[in-house]
Amino acid sequence: MEFVLKRPSSHFLINRGLASLKARVFYGWWIVALGSLVNGIGAGIFFHSLTIFFLPLKTEFHASSAAISLFYGAARLEGGVESPVVGYLISRFGARAMMIIGILMAGGGLFLVSIVRDYWTFFFVFIFIVFMGYNAGFYHPVSTVMNNWFIRRRGVAFSLISSSAGMGGMVMAPLLSAIIVNYGWRTGMVVAGLAVLIIGLPASLPMRNTPEMMGLRPDGDESQDHLHREPGMERSDPRDVNFSIREAMKTGMYWMLMGAISFRIFVTVALTAHFVPILVWRGMSETTGAYLVGLYSFGVIFTTLAIGWTGDRWGKALVSSLGLVPLIVVMFGMVLSQTALILYLYPVGLAIAIGTTPQNWALIGDFFGRRNYPTNRGSMGLCYGTTGFFSPIYAGWMYDRTSGYTYVLISLAVMLVAVACLFAILRPPSKRTGGMSFSLV
Numbered sequence: 001m002e003f004v005l006k007r008p009s010s011h012f013l014i015n016r017g018l019a020s021l022k023a024r025v026f027y028g029w030w031i032v033a034l035g036s037l038v039n040g041i042g043a044g045i046f047f048h049s050l051t052i053f054f055l056p057l058k059t060e061f062h063a064s065s066a067a068i069s070l071f072y073g074a075a076r077l078e079g080g081v082e083s084p085v086v087g088y089l090i091s092r093f094g095a096r097a098m099m100i101i102g103i104l105m106a107g108g109g110l111f112l113v114s115i116v117r118d119y120w121t122f123f124f125v126f127i128f129i130v131f132m133g134y135n136a137g138f139y140h141p142v143s144t145v146m147n148n149w150f151i152r153r154r155g156v157a158f159s160l161i162s163s164s165a166g167m168g169g170m171v172m173a174p175l176l177s178a179i180i181v182n183y184g185w186r187t188g189m190v191v192a193g194l195a196v197l198i199i200g201l202p203a204s205l206p207m208r209n210t211p212e213m214m215g216l217r218p219d220g221d222e223s224q225d226h227l228h229r230e231p232g233m234e235r236s237d238p239r240d241v242n243f244s245i246r247e248a249m250k251t252g253m254y255w256m257l258m259g260a261i262s263f264r265i266f267v268t269v270a271l272t273a274h275f276v277p278i279l280v281w282r283g284m285s286e287t288t289g290a291y292l293v294g295l296y297s298f299g300v301i302f303t304t305l306a307i308g309w310t311g312d313r314w315g316k317a318l319v320s321s322l323g324l325v326p327l328i329v330v331m332f333g334m335v336l337s338q339t340a341l342i343l344y345l346y347p348v349g350l351a352i353a354i355g356t357t358p359q360n361w362a363l364i365g366d367f368f369g370r371r372n373y374p375t376n377r378g379s380m381g382l383c384y385g386t387t388g389f390f391s392p393i394y395a396g397w398m399y400d401r402t403s404g405y406t407y408v409l410i411s412l413a414v415m416l417v418a419v420a421c422l423f424a425i426l427r428p429p430s431k432r433t434g435g436m437s438f439s440l441v
Contacts, residue, residue, distance in 0.1 A: 026220030028149035028211060032157055035142040036164035037203035038099060042106070042138035044168020045176075045192045046131070048297045051275040052177050052290050056185040061119040065277065069396030072273040073389040074127045076265075079135035080385010086136050087378025095141035096207040102137010103200040106130055110193030114186040137200075140377070143358075147365040147373045148210045151218045154365055155316055158358035159308020166304065166351070169297025177290035218370075242369035243429070248376050251429040253367060258380040260422040261360045264324070266387040267412045267419070268357075271327075271350055273392035278405050282334070282343055296347030303355025316359040316366060321423035323356035324416050331413035335406055353416075367428055 050072065058068045090098050109130035116122045142161055150157040172195070180188045211218055248254045271278070275296070276289040284292075303323075311319045330349030333342045361377065368376045395408045 027208075027214060027216060028157070028218075028220060031145060031149055031207065032160050034203045034207055035145060035161045038103070038200050039139055039142050039161045040164035040168035041172075041195055041199040042103075042134060042168070043162075043165030044170075044172040044297070045196065046106070046134045046138075047165060047272065048169025048293060048300075049173045049176050049192075051273055051277075051293060052173060052180060053185055053188070054273070054277055055280070055286060056180055057122075060185065061122070063119060065274075065396035065399045066393055067119070067396075069273060069392040071123060071126055072269070072392040074123070075131040075135075076269055076388025076391075077385050078127050078131055080381040080383070080388065082132060082135050083140065083381020083385060084375070084378040086140050087374035087376075087381075089136075090141050090144050090374040091372075094209045095145045096204055096209070098141045099137045099204040099207065100201065102133040102135070102141070103196060103204060105133025106137060107133075107193045107196035107200065109133060110189045110196065114189035114193075137204075140374075143361050143377070144374045145207060145209060147362070148370050149218060151365075151370070153219050153312065154362045155308045155312035155359060157308075158362045159304045159311070159355075162308075162355075162358035163301045163304040166297045166300025166302075166354075169300065170294050173290060173293040173297055177287065177293075181287065241367075241428075242371045243367075243376065244372055245375050245379055248368045248372075248429075249379070253426060253429040254376075256422060256426060257360075257363060257367065258383050260320075260419055260426065261380065262384040262387045263415055263422075264353075264356075264360065264419045265384045266391040267327075267416050268350070268353060269388045270391035270395040270408070270412060272354075274395050274399075274405070274408075275347075275350075277399070278334075278409075279343060279346070281399075281405050284343060292344070292347050295344075296351050299348055299351030300354050303352045304358055307352075307355045308358060311359045311362070316363050317423050317426040320356045320359045320363070320426075321420045323359075324353050324420040324423075327353040328413050328416050328420070331409045331416070335409050363426070 054068055057063070057071070058065065061067070086098065106129075109125060112125045113122055113130060116125060139161075143158065146157045146161060147154065172192070176188045176192060179191055208214060243251075275293060276286060279289040279292060280286060307319050307323055327349040330342065330345050334346060364377050364380075365373050395405070395412075398408045399405055
């Protein structure tokens with residue numbers, strides 16, 4: 001009898017290699033990578049790059065700055081009103097289902113807004129299709145999944161997906177600016193819609209809501225009883241608190257955290273919506289301003305990663321406070337200094353402040369737990385959605401009245417000082433003490 005040794009097929013070797021890689025790498029980090037793709041293309045377009053459309057839309061519809069700001073403000077308000085419902089739907093149907101629905105609405109809606117011809121049709125399609133999809137299908141479900149998969153490394157996980165927003169903005173802002181200059185804003189909307197669908201849909205399909213669904217534990221930790229549990233069953237973790245929405249709302253820290261997040265959003269939404277107009281007001285061209293959007297987005301990549309690493313070690317509330325200081329200094333500098341250098345420091349200061357954003361959302365998980373994160377975060381939506389609605393409109397209205405952004409920058413800087421102080425005094429709540437525990441974060 002003759003024995004013949006066969007070489008393993010390349011298909012077999014590849015599968016074995018992938019299986020070995022998955023065994024070595026906690027699947028939560030694959031979830032982070034997928035969430036980063038979804039959030040990167042979504043935030044890169046809808047958060048970082050929309051300011052590039054501000055002046056072209058103002059020209060297209062012969063509208064005031066306040067009227068164009070209404071698009072940006074109403075989008076935030078719609079997100080705030082929608083947020084409690086989205087939180088419930090994520091808990092009920094899972095994050096992946098909401099991501100798919102939201103991506104289809106946002107991408108398809110961008111095609112629709114590219115063909116509308118009047119202000120109010122644009123408004124309704126933009127708010128009730130495009131941004132309803134964005135608010136339902138991007139950062140909210142992605143952050144819910146991150147909160148479920150990580151506890152000890154929650155700050156780093158949130159920072160990684162948030163840094164992807166900067167990467168998306170760094171790519172999409174100059175690209176869309178070049179398309180708008182050469183082919184018009186309508187073509188820019190079509191390209192943005194294609195990017196959302198081509199990148200977002202494939203990345204959303206492998207998402208899993210919790211590590212327990214795969215028989216795993218948060219952070220990739222070993223479970224002593226994993227041999228006796230079925231996948232999908234949860235077990236309590238001593239590091240993970242769980243407040244219901246009623247319990248959370250009975251704590252003082254819930255309201256303080258909601259206030260700090262809401263008024264931080266008031267400032268950053270106004271500044272990002274009016275990013276290019278503010279630079280044009282100071283004498284910079286629209287094209288150069290668009291490249292500074294790319295610089296700002298590039299900076300966000302590094303600030304979110306650095307602040308995320310620091311937040312897991314120093315405390316998320318502390319870094320959320322300190323990270324606002326550079327932007328406060330820059331805003332006062334924009335008013336008091338006439339040097340060109342301050343214009344280039346503006347995107348840097350804003351990037352540092354935006355870098356604290358994932359720490360804000362991670363604080364909700366740290367303070368109130370994994371189990372009810374979608375509803376606890378969603379319940380804050382009406383407040384931060386309302387502030388996000390008024391902030392760009394306020395900035396546009398003040399510009400129309402004063403022909404400048406001086407009073408806008410001063411008032412926003414003063415507000416940000418108060419927000420930084422509020423973050424600095426936040427402490428984890430305790431059920432036993434009614435939520436006013438003052439242990440260190």
